[in-house]
Amino acid sequence: MRINVGQRLRSQVDSTELIVTRASSEEVDLRCGGAELIELGHPPTAEPQVLAVPEAPEPRLGKRYRDPDGAVELLVTKAGTGVLTLAGEPLIEKEAKPLPASD
Template identity: 40%
Template structure:
């Protein structure tokens, strides 16, 4: 059974690290698997407010709070609300950090 399609406003939590995200933009069709650290993400409400797993020494955050991540096609956009050590993926492909659009020159 496939996971339900993500909708704008859905809050998702990782099952392997402390990462939490909000769906900012979702594809109109299809239900891509959104995963973090290799495990599918679950609705944040089912995860509760459990403490994030302890990070082993020197573990750097792979997902950064306040940053937006997009899939290769640009149809799915996630906003990270809690940092974690897992990498975000969509349909098995790594999601990339969304960069700001450059402003036009005002010479």
């Protein structure tokens, strides 16, 4: 699938919902719990293909997950249990680097 910054996605196998905060223009294989993520509000795939998932922590609400290159970054807007992957590799939780509060 192709993703854009600001796009909202959801899992097909659990309650996970996400918003895209970094995207590359390339085609990406983004999955949660082994099934392809779909756009929020779109109907699920008839029989989603569910791949085996590597061991990794489940997505936590309000945390950002990215691939090692930082090309793709997703913010979890609803927590779930499935592991987030890009091309089979688990996304990693991005360390928070909070700016000082300004307003």
